[in-house]
Amino acid sequence: MPAQSTATSSAPRKQTPKPVRAYLFVYNLVSLALWATCTLRGLLLLIKLTPPADNLPAIFHAIYSPLLAATQTLAGLEVLHSLVGFVRAPVTTTFMQVASRFLVVWGVMYPFHEGSLFVEFGEGIVGGDPAKGAKLGDYAFLGCLFAWGITECIRYGFFALQLGGFSVQKWWMWLRYNTFFVLYPAGISSECVLMWLGLDPAAKIHPLYRWFLISMLVIYVPGSYILYTHMMAQRRRVLRGKSRVD
Template identity: 60%
Template sequence: MAPPPSAPRAVSPLTRYYLLAYNAVSFGLWATCTLRAALLVILLAPTGHLPAVFGQVFSPLLVTAQSMALLEILHSLLGLVRAPVFTTAMQVASRLLLVWGGALRGPGAQAGDLAFLGCLAAWGITECIRYGFFALQVWGQGVPSWWTWLRYNTFYILYPIGISSECILIFLSLDRAAALHPLYWWFFVVALVIYIPGSYILYTHMIAQRRKVLRGKKRA
């Protein structure tokens, strides 16, 4: 599950236009993936064919929405946003492990299918709120108070759903990883171990960000 990075600094007009475009495009991609998945769940749930959701949304999730997050490390390194490089790198690494590392390659088992849907829900809602928030912020016309509330409160529920779903998917991928190579199995095991302190660091970072914003609003 991804932590929301801090707001962009005062930047040049060119950088501002770039960040506006990046966040607007990312919002559009995530909204498309999320709405498509929600519609498929509504249509397929009564028929018992929920596993088919994976095949319909994995490619756009992999190629468009998730892989674009690599740019966020560059944004942090260049100082375009105030997001810490370390937490941003942790965020992106966990996503890439799942989408490129093989943990999302056709969950198959019922627990895996449900965990995949859990990831989709947690990721999709979070990223739509996050990228929409920053697009409005960079645009400079103000962010509605209700959107700000969503931005700094929904992670309390969505983060545990996302992180637990990710761990389940990695755990269920251990047999597949062992069949490929013992080192690949160990890579997944180490990833699971890192998730414990990593999730705590990211969760407390988000709580600290929320407190900082709320303190600023009270002073204002």
């Protein structure tokens, strides 16, 4: 499930030791830089490529490896942060958020893109030959890229400002606690499309892999509801607290 827009997986506890705060500041700053690079590079390529519909596969190859794959893999540290108590986020919701991204990035994008070692088992669903035009998977990849990228730039920037002792402007606060209403459905829909497209090639690797992806699609329904309502509840708590302070 994509958006950690209002989750607290990178928010430190109030009495966090200074070395831990310094580490979390560097982690959020590096993550911000990586996601900003992914997002801006994707946007510039989308503007530059002509005609864009025929060249969308090139965007995948320019961004996925190693940039996007490494950037999303780094987020696995957030589960560890929650486990050891560096941050306030519940382990369960943090794991759900990170695991769903790992599934899409490493379980679908990696084995089923053109040029993959596994693509011989089935047609690649994303990143094919530009001469053949874009596939539905290429559009779904862009949906993931921009939904994830915008969400994470806002979130990591928010925490980096807090950890660095800077004031967070009201417009940034508004973005953090409102953009998930649009970005979450966009991201989750794109992820589901990629998994759905991966069902047939997954069956050619092993029938159980196909059933695994089907089970994940089924889990996405209640999982998305849990995380979406969690983010809404988090937003209400933050805004109520803000109004009391004001």
